[in-house]
Amino acid sequence: MATPDFDSTTTIAAQLFDDVAIALRTRSLSLWFEQRQILHAIDLAVPAERILAVIGPSGSGKTSLLRCLNRLNEEVHGCRIDGEVLLEGADLLRAAVPVHEVRRRVGMVFPKPDPFPLSIYENVAYGLRLLGLRRAALDAPVEDALRAVALWDEVADRLDAPAFALTPGQQQRLAIARALALQPQVLLMDEPAAALDPQSSLHLEDLLRRLGRRCAIVLATHNLQQAARVADYAAFISDGRLIEVNDTDTLFTNPLRRETEDYVTGRYG
Amino acid sequence: MPTSTEHVHLSAHISRQFSQELEDVRRKVLAMGGLVEEQLAVALRVLTDGDARLGVEVTAREDRINAAEIEIDSQCTQILARRQPAASDLRLVLTVMKMLGDIERIGDEAKRIERIAEGLIGEDSHGEEPTAALAALGSHARDMLRGALDAFARLDERLALDVIRRDRRIDARYRELLALLTARMRAVPDAIPEELERLWAARALERIGDRCKNLCEYVLYLVRGKDVRHTGLARNEDTAGE
Ligand SMILES: Nc1ncnc2c1ncn2[C@@H]1O[C@H](COP(=O)(O)OP(=O)(O)O)[C@@H](O)[C@H]1O
Ligand SMILES: [Mg+2]
Numbered sequence: 479m480a481t482p483d484f485d486s487t488t489t490i491a492a493q494l495f496d497d498v499a500i501a502l503r504t505r506s507l508s509l510w511f512e513q514r515q516i517l518h519a520i521d522l523a524v525p526a527e528r529i530l531a532v533i534g535p536s537g538s539g540k541t542s543l544l545r546c547l548n549r550l551n552e553e554v555h556g557c558r559i560d561g562e563v564l565l566e567g568a569d570l571l572r573a574a575v576p577v578h579e580v581r582r583r584v585g586m587v588f589p590k591p592d593p594f595p596l597s598i599y600e601n602v603a604y605g606l607r608l609l610g611l612r613r614a615a616l617d618a619p620v621e622d623a624l625r626a627v628a629l630w631d632e633v634a635d636r637l638d639a640p641a642f643a644l645t646p647g648q649q650q651r652l653a654i655a656r657a658l659a660l661q662p663q664v665l666l667m668d669e670p671a672a673a674l675d676p677q678s679s680l681h682l683e684d685l686l687r688r689l690g691r692r693c694a695i696v697l698a699t700h701n702l703q704q705a706a707r708v709a710d711y712a713a714f715i716s717d718g719r720l721i722e723v724n725d726t727d728t729l730f731t732n733p734l735r736r737e738t739e740d741y742v743t744g745r746y747g
Numbered sequence: 748m749p750t751s752t753e754h755v756h757l758s759a760h761i762s763r764q765f766s767q768e769l770e771d772v773r774r775k776v777l778a779m780g781g782l783v784e785e786q787l788a789v790a791l792r793v794l795t796d797g798d799a800r801l802g803v804e805v806t807a808r809e810d811r812i813n814a815a816e817i818e819i820d821s822q823c824t825q826i827l828a829r830r831q832p833a834a835s836d837l838r839l840v841l842t843v844m845k846m847l848g849d850i851e852r853i854g855d856e857a858k859r860i861e862r863i864a865e866g867l868i869g870e871d872s873h874g875e876e877p878t879a880a881l882a883a884l885g886s887h888a889r890d891m892l893r894g895a896l897d898a899f900a901r902l903d904e905r906l907a908l909d910v911i912r913r914d915r916r917i918d919a920r921y922r923e924l925l926a927l928l929t930a931r932m933r934a935v936p937d938a939i940p941e942e943l944e945r946l947w948a949a950r951a952l953e954r955i956g957d958r959c960k961n962l963c964e965y966v967l968y969l970v971r972g973k974d975v976r977h978t979g980l981a982r983n984e985d986t987a988g989e
Binding site (some may be wrong): 702703706730731732733738739742743744745 | 759762835
């Protein structure tokens with residue numbers, strides 16, 4: 479294991495979260511795949527009803543971190559997790575919270591749109607059905623979720639059409655609607671615009687800004703401009719270590735840590 | 748007090764082209780500042796030596812200063828649009844864009860002084876005292892300008908604070924000169940037009956001091972990442988050092 483050539487403690491701007499509620503927090507979260515340590519004792523607070531960007535170069539551990547927050551990593555062979563992920567005081571990693579309940583409360587959107595081979599309607603209704611809702615009770619939450627992602631007007635007249643018929647931008651909004659239908663407290667988004675053209679990306683960013691008041695959003699991205707445009711707060715991770723957490727304006731104009739400065743100005747290794 | 752190198756890094760970017768673009772802008776601002784310094788130096792020499800021939804280049808130099816302002820400003824706009832700079836790079840570009848306006852206006856004030864100085868040539872045989880006072884005020888203004896440009900070139904926080912402190916001294920000297928000129932107007936009403944001209948020159952020098960102070964506040968912003976204008980921050984630290 480190579481030792482980092484920088485101060486590996488986390489610098490959090492003073493009074494950063496004084497006025498916001500915290501939706502979820504990690505305590506000394508570490509992750510190993512086989513012998514290799516991927517995340518190093520991460521203490522990260524995710525503010526409620528705000529957008530937190532997780533930025534860092536490729537391979538720094540953004541995806542791995544997000545996957546810990548809703549227990550996706552534990553499906554990976556050879557994975558070991560240490561520390562806590564606290565949601566309303568309960569440790570999601572250990573408490574007797576069933577994994578489907580964790581995934582309902584902490585939703586996830588992946589880099590590539592991943593619609594199920596079902597209709598538009600059934601894609602959104604999928605999780606609700608798993609919760610045991612009857613058809614009659616589905617219409618309202620499905621419409622609400624589709625409206626929240628600004629898809630309703632585009633698909634209201636063809637809800638039974640296959641989701642694959644949608645454009646990539648629409649498919650990604652559908653994936654967000656699917657997560658939102660379950661009314662999660664936290665929505666994890668891993669490079670959600672990775673597969674989108676610039677225009678659809680901008681639409682998606684607008685959408686994120688609007689959703690940011692509905693639940694906590696953690697946006698992992700290596701697109702710095704996107705993070706700067708969308709996020710309220712930003713966390714910089716490098717080599718699996720959380721380096722700095724700051725408000726977005728400060729992180730991009732006057733970061734506290736030299737490592738952050740080098741990364742956001744394009745001087746990174 | 749933190750040293751300037753803590754917050755601003757001029758080491759190379761992954762894109763060498765980008766490093767060069769920023770360095771180019773920095774160099775051009777200093778060159779433009781050099782032209783304005785010359786403009787002021789010439790104006791002051793015309794004032795003290797009474798030789799109008801010294802001023803022949805003033806208009807041509809003003810054209811070069813204006814052209815530099817436009818060129819650098821457009822380079823900065825391009826960097827903002829194409830590179831979307833962050834952190835100290837962003838602060839450098841923003842600082843330069845603000846500095847340009849003040850540097851250009853210092854040039855205007857210098858030209859105004861030169862024109863006034865030309866007008867005063869051969870006017871009065873008893874103007875030694877106010878001329879000497881104007882020259883002293885002018886040399887203060889020149890020092891401040893030099894200091895402001897050096898502070899920017901070296902990202903020198905202490906020098907910037909020092910120049911800001913000097914602005915209060917220039918204000919005091921300006922008021923003294925004002926008293927001298929009013930006394931002379933009262934004593935020799937015929938000389939009022941002439942003294943008024945000197946008053947405009949003094950006023951222009953005092954404004955140059957103000958603009959140098961602005962330049963230094965931008966440098967502090969660049970170095971510290973905090974806007975110190977209107978906060979009294981610069982002032983407080985400055986009295987603490989006295
Ligand atoms: N399933 C896995 N098994 C082993 N190593 C993995 C696995 N997933 C990711 N990694 C490693 O973990 C590190 C962090 O990767 P990742 O979290 O995908 O980073 P990022 O999302 O910031 O690009 C990388 O070195 C990657 O190779
Ligand atoms: Mg990733």
